[in-house]
Amino acid sequence: MAVIVIAVGAAFADHQNKVVSDQAARADVLAKVNLIRAKLEGNINGNLQLVQGLVAAVVTEPYMGQQRFASLASNLFGRGSQLKNIAGAPDLVISLMYPMNGNDKAIGLDYRKDERQRVAALRARDKRELILAGPVDLRQGGQGFVGRIPVFVRSAGNTERFWGIISAVVDVQRLYKASGLLDDDLGIDIALIGKDALGPTGEQFFGNERVAKSNPVTADVLLPSGSWRIAAIPKNGWPSTPDNAWFLRAIMAVAGALVVIPFLVTGRLIGERQRNYAELSRLSRRLELALEASAIGVWEHDLATNELTWDDRVNEIYGKPAGEGRGYLDWAGAIHPDDLAGANADFDRATAGGGPYLSEYRIIRPDGEIRHVRSKAIIYR
Incomplete structure (x- = not known):
């Protein structure tokens, strides 16, 4: 009975230790995930917020040319920005660009005729709000997250007309690096889910697919339009055995031995005493018989x-x-x-x-x- 009670207690203690260890591991991963989430939100929102000033300028100067557009846009590419380029698309056709060098292939792109970008561009126009898409393959090469901001200007009769779209492209690799996703010492594997800011229902666009299938810690990255879902697990997967498991088991084994060994020794002594009593009783009977016979x-x-x-x-x-x-x-x-x-x-x-x-x-x-x-x-x- 003592062995059974000790075994059940040890199994329960081992299970509780596993639960506590798992909770500690998940808390550690969650702390790192929250740091990444905060950086992603700050970088994305910060980059797109810069462009809002350019949008206000376009509203007041709807007929600005390339030189004026480039002059204003150049002020947004300061230190710490992950902006790759900013494009202006009056009537949904790109004709304004900064920087022009390396991005001239995008000039003349009609969003209505581009299968990959038409839906997001029209959604921004129809919803009259910023739409973040991506990562998308850019015509000029590479990938980027594209924030499309619809621009409406005043027209005759105190009405508004649709001017077009200002698109800000955030460089994917620079954003990942600035947010810590590419840090070799991060200690966790991360997956980003929710392409085109569609949240947990969207496609995975960063990280190993096994992460989302390994009971990950999750957090939502809130974006100007929609969200991404971060999923993360430890670098080598969740530990199957806590680091202190064998130490705890050794303690339980010693404690169990301190309980069981006295039982075993006592049982052995009782058995020995009973054998001695039996031998003494046998000798006493022999002596009694000898004395009676003599x-x-x-x-x-x-x-x-x-x-x-x-x-x-x-x-x-x-x-x-x-x-x-x-x-x-x-x-x-x-x-x-x-x-x-x-x-x-x-x-x-x-x-x-x-x-x-x-x-x-x-x-x-x-x-x-x-x-x-x-x-x-x-x-x-």
């Missing part, structure tokens, strides 16, 4: 208290009732008067010298029968 009576005389103990065979020899066995036996009173002096002398000599006692004398039983008795003893302390 008609020898056994007595003890405590010299300090003068108390005697004897067995039933002594009672039989002296003609006493059975059952008496302790007290002050009238030993001298039973000795024949002619032998009393010699018997007393033999007893006194043995007790005085500490040597063996041997005496022969006659006794007179209560029924008058005379018996010859040989009495022997040794003295021990």
